[in-house]
Amino acid sequence: MGNVHISGLDIPASYQHYFTATTGDEHYLSDTTGDSRTINLSLAAVTGHHSAAANDDYQALCTVAIVTGSNKGIGLEICRQLASNGITVILTARDENRGLEAVQNLKASGLSDILFHQLDVTNQASVASLAEFIKTKFNKLDILVNNAGIAGTVIDPEIKIGIDDLVGGPDSKLKQEMFKKDFGVAEACLKTNYYGVKLVTEELIPLLQLSESPRIVNISATMGKLKFMSHENAKKVLTNVDGLTVEKVDELVEEFLEDYKEDLVETKGWPANFAPYAVSKAALNGYTRVMARNYPHIPINAVCPGYVKTDINNNSGTLTVEQGAKGPVMLALVPGLGPSGLFYSQMEVSTFE
Helix, strand or coil: CCCCEECCEECCHHHHHHECCCECCECEEECCCCCEEECCCCHHHHHCCCCCCCHHHHHHHCCEEEECCCCCHHHHHHHHHHHHCCCEEEEEECCHHHHHHHHHHHHHCCCCCEEEEECCCCCHHHHHHHHHHHHHHCCCCCEEEECCCCCCCECCCCCCCCHHHHHCCCCCCCCHHHCECCHHHHHHHHHHHHHHHHHHHHHHHHHHCCCCCCEEEEECCHHHCHHHCCCHHHHHHHHCCCCCCHHHHHHHHHHHHHHHHCCCHHHHCCCCCCHHHHHHHHHHHHHHHHHHHHCCCCCEEEEECCCECCHHHCCCCCECHHHHHHHHHHHHHCCCCCCCCCEEECCEECCCC
16 A cells, blocks of 8 residues: 555555545545544535535534644644645634634635634633634534644844754753743743643543544644653653653642742753743643543644744744644544554654653
């Protein structure tokens, strides 16, 4: 069997057993049991035109995805690629005007089945409003992509940031004096990248459980791998997967914030460069593993999209957003009980360590 192709994606050989080949105008996905579902359900799923009489049937049949923080960058491209595969996508953003503009741009490119809803992942009322919107309109959620994230570090936007700079490697050109330590910025990073994911996920889990094929994709980063962490307690807690709990991850995050406030980040062995971002992603990885264990019927994975040109790295990445979105989209489209509790580097399985 050759490479299976979903619109915009060539599925790696190791994952082809989850998919059947594309037939005609419809993409059929299948797990190892042969239980298949249709991604492009009908012309209506592509055009967005539904008669009133057919509306209830359409809402029951369509595959609904939420992508947080998706008015630009990787999130916007994930929306584009999902919509290109017949998914009904709810694009979200904190800024309503920017979100609506992003939706209009996607619709202008021929992708009609895209909706917008305002979302601030750090605001309980905003998250609850989104959940109520989904419940009222679709009464279920099939795909949750937790993409919203911020850098958590103040640095000159003119500085080009290399991969070694991100992880504090031997070829890093960034010196600590180039970073402006700001506790408010660091705290906002953890609230968005970790606590925001928790808030959204826990609010939407009941709707995901109403789906026949739910999944959660958490956008993480290689910087969150434990090999970049010298903090002994953090490594000990996060590597003990069987004993790991959400409460223990929370405690580590709070410990980091206290150390950051007291300027003890390096002394205590937390990551040297971009510490708030790295710790937020390490915490997210831990949360992914706990949730995958707690919800065995929902595939939940973390994925690093690669070093993509985005605002977070001053657009100095080496990959395009089109390339970066492929891994998250692949995981969003794997049908049935696919792999869970794993960390992916782009489209290939990697490790949390």
